[in-house]
Amino acid sequence: MPEPEPPKDEGAIAPTGTGGTMDLATSDGAGLEGLDQGDGKGPDEKARSLWSDAWRDLRRNPVFIISGLIILFLVFIAIWPQAIASGNPLSCNLSKAQQGSQPGHPFGFTAQGCDVYTRTVYGARASVTVGVCATLGVAIVGTVLGGLAGFFGGFSDSILSRVTDIFFGIPVVLGGLVLLSVVTSSSVWPVVGFMVLLGWPQISRIARGSVITIKQNDFVQAARALGASNSRMMLRHVLPNAVAPVIVVATIALGTYIALEATLSYLGVGLKPPSVSWGIDISDASKFIRNAPHMLLWPAGALAITVLAFIMLGDAVRDALDPKLR
Amino acid sequence: MAEPSKTEGNPAGPAEVVTPNVTEVAEIDVATESAAVAAIEAPAERGEPILQVRNLVKHFPLTQGILFKRQVGAVKAVDGVSFDLYQGETLGIVGESGCGKSTVARLLMTLEKATAGEVFYKGQDITRLSGRALKAVRRNIQMVFQDPYTSLNPRMTVGDIIGEPFDIHPEVAPKGDRRGKVQDLLDVVGLNPEYINRYPHQFSGGQRQRIGIARGLALNPEVIICDEPVSALDVSVQAQVINLMEKLQDEFNLSYIFIAHDLSIVRHISDRVGVMYLGKMAEIGTDTQIYDHPTHPYTQALLSAVPVPDPEARTGRERIILSGDVPSPANPPSGCRFRTRCWKAEDKCAKEVPLLAIPERFVSSTTPAAHESACHFAEEKNVVHAV
Numbered sequence: 001m002p003e004p005e006p007p008k009d010e011g012a013i014a015p016t017g018t019g020g021t022m023d024l025a026t027s028d029g030a031g032l033e034g035l036d037q038g039d040g041k042g043p044d045e046k047a048r049s050l051w052s053d054a055w056r057d058l059r060r061n062p063v064f065i066i067s068g069l070i071i072l073f074l075v076f077i078a079i080w081p082q083a084i085a086s087g088n089p090l091s092c093n094l095s096k097a098q099q100g101s102q103p104g105h106p107f108g109f110t111a112q113g114c115d116v117y118t119r120t121v122y123g124a125r126a127s128v129t130v131g132v133c134a135t136l137g138v139a140i141v142g143t144v145l146g147g148l149a150g151f152f153g154g155f156s157d158s159i160l161s162r163v164t165d166i167f168f169g170i171p172v173v174l175g176g177l178v179l180l181s182v183v184t185s186s187s188v189w190p191v192v193g194f195m196v197l198l199g200w201p202q203i204s205r206i207a208r209g210s211v212i213t214i215k216q217n218d219f220v221q222a223a224r225a226l227g228a229s230n231s232r233m234m235l236r237h238v239l240p241n242a243v244a245p246v247i248v249v250a251t252i253a254l255g256t257y258i259a260l261e262a263t264l265s266y267l268g269v270g271l272k273p274p275s276v277s278w279g280i281d282i283s284d285a286s287k288f289i290r291n292a293p294h295m296l297l298w299p300a301g302a303l304a305i306t307v308l309a310f311i312m313l314g315d316a317v318r319d320a321l322d323p324k325l326r
Numbered sequence: 327m328a329e330p331s332k333t334e335g336n337p338a339g340p341a342e343v344v345t346p347n348v349t350e351v352a353e354i355d356v357a358t359e360s361a362a363v364a365a366i367e368a369p370a371e372r373g374e375p376i377l378q379v380r381n382l383v384k385h386f387p388l389t390q391g392i393l394f395k396r397q398v399g400a401v402k403a404v405d406g407v408s409f410d411l412y413q414g415e416t417l418g419i420v421g422e423s424g425c426g427k428s429t430v431a432r433l434l435m436t437l438e439k440a441t442a443g444e445v446f447y448k449g450q451d452i453t454r455l456s457g458r459a460l461k462a463v464r465r466n467i468q469m470v471f472q473d474p475y476t477s478l479n480p481r482m483t484v485g486d487i488i489g490e491p492f493d494i495h496p497e498v499a500p501k502g503d504r505r506g507k508v509q510d511l512l513d514v515v516g517l518n519p520e521y522i523n524r525y526p527h528q529f530s531g532g533q534r535q536r537i538g539i540a541r542g543l544a545l546n547p548e549v550i551i552c553d554e555p556v557s558a559l560d561v562s563v564q565a566q567v568i569n570l571m572e573k574l575q576d577e578f579n580l581s582y583i584f585i586a587h588d589l590s591i592v593r594h595i596s597d598r599v600g601v602m603y604l605g606k607m608a609e610i611g612t613d614t615q616i617y618d619h620p621t622h623p624y625t626q627a628l629l630s631a632v633p634v635p636d637p638e639a640r641t642g643r644e645r646i647i648l649s650g651d652v653p654s655p656a657n658p659p660s661g662c663r664f665r666t667r668c669w670k671a672e673d674k675c676a677k678e679v680p681l682l683a684i685p686e687r688f689v690s691s692t693t694p695a696a697h698e699s700a701c702h703f704a705e706e707k708n709v710v711h712a713v
Contacts, residue, residue: 048523050481158395218477222541225435226491227464236490240481323481323525 050240054320061320067312074306078125085121089114089276098292108294111284119276120298126277128306129188130195131258135310137196138257139250142203147242149204150211151234157208164201172198173263180269188261191270195257206249210242217241244318251314255307278303351378354449362459365450366466370413370548376581377411377434377467377549382443384429388656401656403429405605406443408682411549416575416582418596418613420589420628424652426605427585428472431553434583435469436460447549465495468542472554474534478526484537485522488512491544498545511540514577516570532563536570543574551583556591568595589632589711593617601625604663605655607682611697617711619694621685621704624664629711646709662702670703678702 058064077084092114100108107116149160175198183190214220215238223233262279264270271277278299285295319325354365370376385400404426411417421427432438434445436452444451452463471477478487488508492499499507509519515536526534535555542550552571556564568591575582586592592599593613600610601624609622620626627646634640648667653659659666665675685704688696695706 048483049486050483053483218471218473219479221432221437222469222471222477222538223479223490224437225464225469226541226545227461227494228490232494236482237479241479321481324527326525 050321050323053323053326054317057320057326058316061316063312064316064320067309067316070305070309071313074124074128074309077121078128081122081125085118087115087118089119089122090274098288098295100292100294107298108292110281110295111288111292116281116295116298119281120278120302122276123278123281123299124302124306126188126271126275127258127261127279127303130191130261130271130277130279131254131306131310133188133192134195134199134257135250135254137192138199138203138253139246141196141200143207143243143246145200146204146207147211147234147239150208151215151230151238153212160204161208164204167198167201170198172260173267176260176264176269177267180264183269186272186275188271188275191261191264194264195260199253199257202253203246203249206245207242210245211238214238214241240321244321247314247318251311254310255303258303258307351380351444351446352449353446353451359458362450362455363462365448366459366462368448370448372414372579374413375410376413376448377583378444378446379410379430379434380408380444380446382407382430382433382445383441384426384433384438385441399656401654402605402658403655404433405658407602407605407607409600409607409610411581411583413548413581414575414579415597416584416595418592418599419583419585419602420587420592420599421602421608422587422628422652424655425602426655427587427602428553430602431469431551431583431585434551435467436463461495465498465545466547467549467551468545468547470535470538470542470550470552470555473558474531474538475558477538478534480526483523483525484508484512484529487526487537488540488544491541495545507544508540511544512537514543514574515540516566530563531559532566535559535563535567539567539570539574543578546578547580549581549583551585553585554587555584557586557588564591571595589617589628601628604652604658606663607700608664609697609699609701610682611699612694615694615697619697619706620709621688621695621697621699621706622664622701623668623670623703623707625699626707626709629709632711634711644709662700664701670701672703674702 092110092112094113096109097111097113098109099113102108105115105117107120110116110119145160149157176194179194179197180190220233220237223237228236258279261270261277262282265272265277265280266283271280273280281299282296282303285292285299289296382404383402383406384404385402387397388399388401389395390398407426407430409417419427419430429438433440433453436445436455440453443453445453447463447467450459450463452460452467455463482490485505485508488511489504492504492507505522509522512519512521517533517536517540521529526537529537535558539555555571556567559567571582572595574580582595584592584595596613598611599613599616601608601616601622603624608624609616609620616625617629620629623646627648630644630646634643646669650667653663653666659676661677662668662671662675662680665671668675680700680702682698682700684696685699685701687705
């Protein structure tokens with residue numbers, strides 16, 4: 001049985017055989033190069049965390065402020081369109097069909113003679129609801145399922161991956177025609193539900209891949225070695241690092257969902273009149289784009305600004321959650 | 327290597343090799359979980375074996391199939407390794423890439439489930455523990471990781487990273503003085519306590535490794551497993567980190583398992599050294615025994631590969647060049663694992679697995695060559711080397 005020797009008490013070493021003459025009797029505090037010049041801030045006694053740092057960062061980011069204001073405004077008119085549009089989106093006058101801008105009707109009239117301004121304002125509710133709810137639903141369902149599958153792996157992961165493949169194989173428009181044609185409700189929820197049903201596999205795949213990559217990092221193993229529970233590892237270590245690609249894809253998908261709502265409405269299976277939505281107006285107006293482009297440009301412009309605002313917001317949030325970009 | 331978690335019930339292959347060189351395990355039978363926790367939390371005596379590894383085996387199954395996976399083989403990453411770690415000592419484990427060093431570390435941390443074999447910590451088999459007892463073990467055995475760039479969460483501040491052990495084990499530090507404790511730990515590892523709100527990317531490699539060491543020290547553990555803690559650092563920083571680790575060992579009475587492939591660093595820090603080859607321990611002994619009196623041909627070849635900085639000593643020395651590559655751990659050679667590359671190999675080597683034991687010819691002698699070596703033809707060979 002070998003007797004353990006007492007720990008050695010040597011001062012310094014030459015760490016490799018090739019380093020012969022190097023004098024490495026460096027003091028233990030010698031690794032502090034370059035950090036003292038830092039950012040000039042004194043010792044900050046307040047504890048900081050990723051989220052408080054991210055919020056501090058976002059408040060100073062003009063992109064976040066502008067996109068946030070646009071989204072707040074959209075939410076405001078979605079809840080209370082009467083505040084800025086006094087007319088009725090459904091009162092139309094065929095004699096004014098396709099006419100351009102007039103006093104009191106700044107955006108002109110639609111093919112049915114309805115006021116484009118009023119309809120654009122009222123359309124925000126359906127479009128923003130569909131876009132935001134479908135995106136949230138897809139992001140939550142996709143992240144939870146994909147994240148759990150990626151984190152735990154094994155048999156459940158195999159099952160989920162195959163289910164994802166099946167859903168990927170369903171053509172969206174055909175699926176919409178089949179599933180939504182049996183729905184008689186004119187509300188937005190069947191459309192939102194359909195989008196979540198067909199949209200989650202996209203996010204789920206991204207979340208799964210991202211979680212698998214992050215899970216293999218040593219810091220997750222270090223947390224496990226400390227005795228961290230699965231939920232702590234997932235919420236504190238894996239999720240914050242894996243969520244960036246999900247945010248990017250989700251914000252881009254938001255525009256796609258608003259456009260998909262338009263497509264489905266055009267095919268007669270999405271929102272049904274008398275609902276008012278940008279999608280319905282855009283598909284109606286697209287037939288008259290050469291004679292009366294204003295009918296298309298206003299709702300399409302509103303759609304573009306909405307999508308851009310959400311993409312910019314997602315971008316700003318993703319950057320704020322990455323300390324390396326500060 | 328797929329699905330390492332699904333290995334239970336996969337019986338070990340050649341686990342019949344019982345190494346006679348290790349001490350008797352005083353296994354403590356405990357009826358309840360609290361008794362297990364109490365046994366784990368009892369302080370260890372200096373010079374007592376604190377960690378006893380017996381015939382540890384880890385096979386990673388190789389699977390085929392998309393939905394229903396079926397096992398077609400196994401990578402025998404660790405295949406019957408036994409050793410003791412004594413309180414207060416440093417045990418170095420060396421070996422080339424892929425020999426199973428890191429898997430041993432992960433098994434000791436119970437980050438992987440052992441296929442077979444036991445790891446006794448103060449008489450408790452930690453491979454079978456769960457719940458509160460396992461958590462108590464984790465408080466006492468901590469790890470320093472190889473790559474300081476992936477071992478720190480990039481989205482947590484240094485304060486959060488070093489403070490996380492206190493969140494998981496709240497009994498160690500009351501909530502109020504955790505921040506002070508974190509700053510003390512930063513000070514202990516030679517970092518400015520004011521860096522507490524910085525993120526890992528704002529630090530250099532050596533500083534990040536110090537943060538990793540501070541996290542490992544937070545719970546005041548008894549054993550620290552260092553998985554190549556300096557191999558990702560440049561040479562001058564390696565020395566700082568090694569010196570820091572030696573200082574901390576004296577200060578906190580730590581026991582280290584130090585895994586590395588740099589022979590000179592291992593000799594510097596270790597009291598005893600084990601040499602691994604293809605999932606098995608080839609030779610184990612004190613640093614003088616291994617470095618100056620190696621008896622296993624693999625150890626001799628490893629040592630002869632260390633560069634010699636002195637041109638005059640270099641001219642006369644014989645370099646042992648091994649032919650061929652390391653065989654696949656999925657299909658290791660029969661008998662002695664090293665025989666396919668060994669210049670001494672004979673028929674016996676293919677038939678009999680050499681035991682890790684003191685070679686017969688040295689049993690009754692007191693030479694430094696009388697240490698455990700898993701070779702049928704163990705003998706000393708004068709290898710000129712620089713460590």
